[in-house]
Amino acid sequence: MLSSGTPTLAGHYGFYGSGMAPGGTYQLLGQEHLDVRVHISPELFRSFAGNLDCELPPELQHLIRPYTQTYYHHIGITTPTMQAVLHQILECPYWGISKRLHWESKVLDLLGMLVVQEVEMRDGNHPLHSLKPDIRERLHRARELLLQRLDNPPTLIELARLVGLNDCTLKRGFREVFGTTVFSYVRSHRLEQARQLLQIGDMNIKQIAHLVGYADPKSFAIAFRKQFGLNPKDYRKKRKYSV
Template identity: 50%
Template sequence: MAIALSQDDYWTLFQESAVDRDVASTADQLDITRKYSSQWGHGFMREICLREGLTLDIANYQPHDDIITHSADREHPLEYSFNLPDGYPSSADAIPYHLFGSGIAPGGREKQYANQRIMWVSVHIEPEVFRSFAGNPSGQVPEALQHLIGDPNQKYYVRPGQATPAMHIALQQILQCPYQGFTQRMFLESKVWELMALLLEQEAETQQGRQPVVWLKPDDVDRIHQAKAILLQHLNNPPSLTQLARQAGLNECTLKLGFRQVFGTTAFSYLHHYRLEQARQLLTTDEMSVTQVAQSIGFARNYFTKAFRQKFGCTPLAYRKGHRVHFNIK
């Protein structure tokens, strides 16, 4: 049974659960790690204040039950947020992100699924901090970026996207930062702005191409997650896109555009990469032959070899042999 809470109550409970208010490695009150309440699940959320008006949040938690939160309209700064796949950085899944302008964030309903790992990196930037890069007394940003500084009384701008390899590297560097205190904030702020620069580069391309933004209802998002679950339950015989849309209770257009928005890639590209990742894990044991591994994920042997080489840089047989050598060395 799902637990329903207001968003404010949910985050209040999250914060109150951390009685000891663990501070990450130092007595630095600008870097606080709060434990996820054992009543609700396990994990943590870390909040790092890099400077006034610039905050980096890192979360990694897993609820015990489905949790539905409801929120009202609220003021919102600039933000970008990367949703990391379970097992990151070794996971082969794509990394979707959302870029938000400042303005009013509309209220709505959000569902977190029981026993599903939630990992994200999010950065909040007050408009005044963003304007400080303008290089002029008025703080006027370039015309191509002015839509990111929205009317405080109007709905904010939002654009989904998929992380590039350069973004992936910056995310890893943030999560694996080796420094503490003053040096840590200097390093993390440099990476936060590096990510923002990469996002703005994609934003300029999007604005030039006038790519549409798809607005999804909360129920649509739930059904898209259901569509993903259906795909993963039928690795060796997946339904067609039309069948998948019907089973998930969506029209085909909403499924196609919405799946890309939620997961950063198409439904069948997601399935393709997931199949190969499953195969890679199966190859680390001797329980199945290469042909049997291919059959288990619904690939013909020849196609499997070609697809595996394209993704991992070697044939399935070579990967298995290399894994054996690595295991024996250890």
């Protein structure tokens, strides 16, 4: 019932309900594409309702349709938190039953995030299309500037000035479009940069921590483990033996 049933662009997710799949074929040409798919039966999904009748709340009932109706689907942008959970699934350090329990817990984390967004959209608290096109363009420009200056990102007020927005519009709009705060976005991408540097192996962990903006290696290790499920030393060791 929950699946990325058709290929999605990098950085996007597909959330699908049960029902009849429409006809058609899908191709991604000239692209390397990693597609993580999770399928949950309608019966299991209903069991999370928390009541004796396993009845879903009204704002989620559209997710389960009879097989004579086309299924519901929604394409969205993966947030840094979603990306972190996906990394924890792909880089699982456990084996046997521990690995299965780890995977199941992370899948439930993802499901919870998707359901929260779904409920917010149904309640009108997540107005995906409320921003004008020119403001969306400025928000995407703000993201580009952050990625270009990860080592020394601008302050919120400076970033707002650079893209021609006030700081309130920048904060609200950035969260609406990218699903996270400016601060969380920078932190997530700094840690992703650190993960890639750990894979290369040319720098020690303290050097990497300083390069991505952490003066204290211990704080870096805590943040890295929270995002990827392993501390930097164990992650590097695991990658070394898996190559």
